[in-house]
Structures are given as structure tokens and as C-alpha cells.
Amino acid sequence: MKRKLLKAVGVAVLCLAIVLGNVLAFSLGTTDGVWGQVDSTGGGAIDATCMSYGAATSASYTLYDVAGVLFNINVGPGGEDEVYTRKASVCAGDIDGDMSWADWNRTTTISYTGLGYYSGCASATGLFISEIVYDYMLYSDDRLGIEIYNGTGATVNLNTSGNQYSLLLFYADKDFTKIDLTGTIQDKGVYVVANTAMAAQITTENKTFSNNDYYRTVVLMNNYTPQVVNAASFGWPETVQAGSSTDENQVRYGQPSGYNACPTNGDITGFKTQSGFGFKGQQDSSFDPVEGQYFPVGRFCHYNLPISASNDFEQVPLFLKINNIGCPAGQGYVPDAPDQGNALTFEYRVNLDETVNNTSPCKYTPASPGFPSYGNAKPNQPGDLGPNRNGCADAISWTSSGSNYQTFRCSALNPPYDPIVTQYTVSILGFTPVDPGAVCPDVPSGTIQFNKVYTAEKTTNCFCVYAAYTKGQITPVVLKDLTAEGAEGGILITWNTVTETNNLGFNIMRAESIEGEQTQINPELIMSEFAPGDMFGAAYEYLDETAAEGVTYYYWLIDVPLNSGDQPGVYGPISAVR
Numbered sequence: 001m002k003r004k005l006l007k008a009v010g011v012a013v014l015c016l017a018i019v020l021g022n023v024l025a026f027s028l029g030t031t032d033g034v035w036g037q038v039d040s041t042g043g044g045a046i047d048a049t050c051m052s053y054g055a056a057t058s059a060s061y062t063l064y065d066v067a068g069v070l071f072n073i074n075v076g077p078g079g080e081d082e083v084y085t086r087k088a089s090v091c092a093g094d095i096d097g098d099m100s101w102a103d104w105n106r107t108t109t110i111s112y113t114g115l116g117y118y119s120g121c122a123s124a125t126g127l128f129i130s131e132i133v134y135d136y137m138l139y140s141d142d143r144l145g146i147e148i149y150n151g152t153g154a155t156v157n158l159n160t161s162g163n164q165y166s167l168l169l170f171y172a173d174k175d176f177t178k179i180d181l182t183g184t185i186q187d188k189g190v191y192v193v194a195n196t197a198m199a200a201q202i203t204t205e206n207k208t209f210s211n212n213d214y215y216r217t218v219v220l221m222n223n224y225t226p227q228v229v230n231a232a233s234f235g236w237p238e239t240v241q242a243g244s245s246t247d248e249n250q251v252r253y254g255q256p257s258g259y260n261a262c263p264t265n266g267d268i269t270g271f272k273t274q275s276g277f278g279f280k281g282q283q284d285s286s287f288d289p290v291e292g293q294y295f296p297v298g299r300f301c302h303y304n305l306p307i308s309a310s311n312d313f314e315q316v317p318l319f320l321k322i323n324n325i326g327c328p329a330g331q332g333y334v335p336d337a338p339d340q341g342n343a344l345t346f347e348y349r350v351n352l353d354e355t356v357n358n359t360s361p362c363k364y365t366p367a368s369p370g371f372p373s374y375g376n377a378k379p380n381q382p383g384d385l386g387p388n389r390n391g392c393a394d395a396i397s398w399t400s401s402g403s404n405y406q407t408f409r410c411s412a413l414n415p416p417y418d419p420i421v422t423q424y425t426v427s428i429l430g431f432t433p434v435d436p437g438a439v440c441p442d443v444p445s446g447t448i449q450f451n452k453v454y455t456a457e458k459t460t461n462c463f464c465v466y467a468a469y470t471k472g473q474i475t476p477v478v479l480k481d482l483t484a485e486g487a488e489g490g491i492l493i494t495w496n497t498v499t500e501t502n503n504l505g506f507n508i509m510r511a512e513s514i515e516g517e518q519t520q521i522n523p524e525l526i527m528s529e530f531a532p533g534d535m536f537g538a539a540y541e542y543l544d545e546t547a548a549e550g551v552t553y554y555y556w557l558i559d560v561p562l563n564s565g566d567q568p569g570v571y572g573p574i575s576a577v578r
Contacts, residue, residue: 025288029324031281031298034241035251036317048253048313050262053237054271055247058280059227059437065093065128068217076216078134081110086130088120093128110135115145116204118190124151129220141212143198150185157184166224167193170217177211227437232271251316252276254307275305279318287442292514294466296440301462302455321345327410334409334421348428350398351481357391391457397481398428424469431463440464452483484555484576490545491576493555497537503528507558508542514554514573547578
């Protein structure tokens with residue numbers, strides 16, 4: 001596929017305050033994202049082939065344990081003689097997947113004697129996988145046995161109404177065999193699931209299945225309901241997305257592989273096989289973050305699927321609405337406009353760099369720790385859910401948008417003086433990989449990828465998007481992307497502009513925390529590449545050679561306007577470690 005750029009949009013401006021030395025929390029309600037018109041942030045150009053919009057219900061389930069790496073066919077149990085047994089000190093499943101296998105003992109000496117006889121953790125809040133045996137057979141079906149342990153203190157009925165436990169056995173990035181469990185597990189007891197080849201070797205199985213596919217990841221969950229696309233339209237997106245506070249809104253494009261033309265309006269199968277993007281807003285969890293604290297704004301997905309026609313997809317707005325914004329106790333909400341209310345729509349820019357798949361080496365290399373390269377597979381980047389075995393990874397970065405920018409303020413009384421009024425901005429601070437359909441936790445789980453993530457080909461890549469309340473102002477200059485990453489000799493800050501109609505140049509500020517003291521790192525102004533008034537963009541980079549190794553730095557890009565009376569604009573923060 002050719003290189004393409006996505007400018008998506010969406011997120012928020014809220015507020016927090018520090019009054020009389022006390023850190024206070026803000027409140028917010030649900031969020032909802034609606035995609036705008038493809039290749040337009042206000043104009044009418046539509047360039048994407050087979051452009052379509054839709055909405056999907058979210059997958060629903062409770063996740064108890066993941067043995068392996070979700071959406072990764074190379075890292076996980078299986079494919080060779082392996083026995084994984086849970087360490088006795090472990091008393092809960094790993095719902096994120098375990099790339100280090102710190103909770104397991106592994107051996108390549110096959111033994112079936114442990115299946116059905118787990119003795120470890122005495123007390124657990126939920127069921128978890130206690131052992132996996134994968135016996136690779138050269139001339140016959142491989143043997144697979146999975147043991148589930150109950151340490152909850154009570155008998156668990158596996159298939160009562162509204163409480164159906166299941167195993168998902170992944171044999172490809174997004175393809176799996178679903179096995180519904182039946183019967184019960186006594187407290188301190190185990191339940192063994194085995195394929196027919198394994199069942200012929202043991203007597204402890206409680207459930208058998210006949211499928212002998214090559215499995216790499218085993219997932220234990222209950223009440224699984226898959227995501228369902230329930231609307232597709234080739235018209236303006238509000239026709240299928242308006243008022244949707246629980247669905248995952250989507251925009252798709254490109255002619256699906258195997259199609260001779262664009263899918264027809266309402267063709268759900270064709271719609272689902274197009275490439276595209278999804279956004280699911282966050283439901284109100286009564287989480288009240290303080291300034292500088294991460295909070296989730298929604299789940300963003302890239303459906304990185306093969307399409308056979310030129311896609312010509314460059315940009316699409318995502319208008320994110322945050323409802324029921326509330327200032328800290330004792331402070332009043334101050335809208336910036338009379339009709340603004342306390343539900344605001346914000347705009348961010350999501351940039352997609354889709355790489356050419358058949359290049360060697362890939363643009364984004366080398367492999368990150370924990371994900372080796374297998375055979376002809378391409379190495380992955382941090383934030384990618386696995387090795388790029390289907391081609392080279394694509395890169396997605398988020399930056400602030402200069403258009404449709406809104407703010408609001410909070411006012412605290414300061415008797416006998418005038419009220420203290422403070423304005424705040426929500427800055428996107430990072431992403432964590434997440435299972436499609438999963439709910440993003442209030443507190444990030446796992447490593448935060450700052451500003452930029454990488455998506456694997458031929459699969460769905462989803463991320464929880466996290467933000468924080470910070471003081472500042474979004475720049476009026478239209479910026480395409482802004483990134484910072486460790487490089488030889490320091491930290492390299494790069495940015496690309498779309499237009500620079502009122503720009504003299506740039507400064508770069510640095511701090512060691514979001515609210516830390518900022519210091520300008522460039523000794524001289526980084527001059528604009530264009531003459532004053534030119535409506536063009538350019539590419540820039542600056543190497544911060546003063547960055548110390550192992551320290552996390554936050555950076556802000558300051559746009560210096562030509563007119564001295566105009567307010568300088570601010571992009572960021574972004575973050576990186578040398």
C-alpha cells in the first residue's frame with residue numbers, strides 16, 4: 001500500500017485547579033467520538049476510494065486470564081514441545097498477556113502428569129489458567145491440554161445463565177476457536193480442557209474438542225459477546241453515528257481484497273473488510289483526575305486490513321465530545337462562550353504514516369524488547385502488538401489541532417479580591433495497547449507509549465488513549481505531527497507543518513515533569529522554512545544533545561508568530577527517554 005496520512009481529531013479541554021496550596025480534582029462524564037468527512041477538516045474534498053461510515057456494538061466480556069500475547073501468532077505457548085505451569089505464588093490471571101512469562105515455569109520436557117493436579121495458590125478472586133501442555137507431533141495431530149484453577153473459596157458454575165465461561169484459542173492474529181465450558185469447578189479444584197489427541201493420553205479431562213489448529217494464545221473469559229457492525233453508510237457520517245454514546249464509531253475506505261468494486265451501501269461484510277479507524281468513547285466511571293494525572297478519553301482502533309485499490313486516504317476529523325465537565329468543589333465553571341454549556345467538543349489530529357510493506361528493512365526498526373523476529377517476519381516497534389510478520393508496521397501519532405479549539409475556565413473566589421480564573425488544556429499523553437472491545441481502565445495498565453504507536457498489518461490494533469489536564473494554549477498553526485524519541489547523541493524532536501501563514505519560527509521548551517519548570521533548549525530561534533504569509537508546510541527536526549540518559553523529558557513546541565502582538569501557540573507535551 002502507498003504511504004498515506006491520517007489527520008484524525010478528537011479530545012478535550014478541561015480544568016483542574018490548585019487553590020491555596022490544595023490539589024483538587026475535576027469531574028467529567030461520558031465521551032463520544034464522531035468521525036467527520038474524509039480528507040476534510042472543514043472543506044468538501046473527498047479523495048478516499050470506497051469511503052464509508054458505520055457504527056459497531058462493542059464486544060462484551062470479562063477477561064480472567066491471557067496466556068500468550070493477544071493478536072500475536074509468534075509469542076506464546078505452542079508450536080513446539082512446551083509445558084507452562086503457574087508459579088505457586090501467583091493468585092490471579094494476567095489480563096494483559098505476559099510477554100516476560102515471569103508468572104510461569106517453562107520446560108520443553110513433555111509431561112502429562114501435572115494436568116488435573118495443580119497445587120499452588122490457596123486464595124484467588126477469580127479463575128485462572130494454571131497449566132498448559134503443548135506436545136508437538138511431527139506426523140500426527142499436536143496434543144494440547146489446558147488446566148484451569150479455582151481458588152475463589154466457592155464452587156463456580158461454568159455455564160449458568162449470564163455466567164458462561166469460555167476459552168478462546170488464537171491460531172492467528174484475530175482468529176480463534178471458542179470453547180464454551182460446562183459443569184462446575186469445586187473450590188481448590190481444577191478443570192482440564194484437552195483436544196482429542198491429548199484426551200487419548202490422559203484421564204483427567206473435563207472437556208474435549210476436536211479442532212487441532214496451531215494455537216499460540218489461550219484466553220479465559222466469561223459472557224463473551226463479539227463486536228457486531230450494525231450500520232454502514234456511504235453518506236455523511238452523522239446518518240449512522242449521531243447520538244451514539246455506546247457504539248464504536250468507524251470510518252472505512254479502500255476496495256476490499258476479493259471485491260471487483262466498492263462495497264454497496266449497507267454491505268456489512270464489505271464494510272468490515274475495508275481498512276479504517278474506530279473510536280469508542282469512555283463511559284462515566286466517576287473517576288475524578290487531578291492535574292497531571294492520566295485519565296482515559298476513549299479507545300482508538302486501526303483496522304489495518306488489505307485493500308486492493310488505491311486508497312488516497314489522507315485525513316479525517318474526529319469530533320470528541322466530553323459531557324458533564326465539572327470544576328473542583330468550591331469553584332465555578334466559566335464557559336468561553338454563552339452557548340457553550342458544560343459539554344464541549346474538541347479536536348486533535350491523529351497522523352498515520354502507512355509504510356510500504358515490501359521494503360527491507362522496514363522503516364520502523366529495530367525490534368523492541370520481548371518481541372524477537374521470526375523467520376521472514378519484520379521486527380516490531382514499541383506499541384506494536386507483535387512482530388510485523390505481515391509486512392512493515394505503520395506509525396500513528398497524535399498532535400494538537402489549531403482549528404475548532406475550545407477552552408473553558410474555573411473560577412475560585414479570592415475575597416476580598418477578584419475571583420481567581422484559571423484556564424486549562426487537556427493534552428494527549430500516551431497510549432496503551434488494549435484488546436478490541438475492552439474497556440480502558442481509569443489508571444493505565446502497562447507501559448505508556450508517548451505520542452506515537454505502531455500498528456501491525458492485517459489485523460486490528462487498538463489502544464487506550466490517555467490525557468491529562470495541563471495549563472497552556474493550543475497553537476493556531478496547523479501542525480501535521482510532532483514526535484520525540486531517543487536517538488544517537490540525544491533526543492530527536494521532529495515536526496511537520498501543514499501551513500505557516502503567520503509564523504516566524506519555533507522554540508522548544510523542556511521539563512522533567514508535566515508541571516515542571518520549562519527551559520528553552522534551542523539557543524537561537526528555529527526559523528520558518530517559508531517566507532512570511534506562505535500557505536505551505538515544511539519538515540523540521542532538532543536534536544536535544546543536552547538530554548541525560550535514562551531521564552524522561554517532556555517537550556513543548558512554541559510557535560512564534562510574525563506579529564509581536566499575537567499570542568504564541570503551544571504544541572505538546574510529548575515525551576521521550578534518551
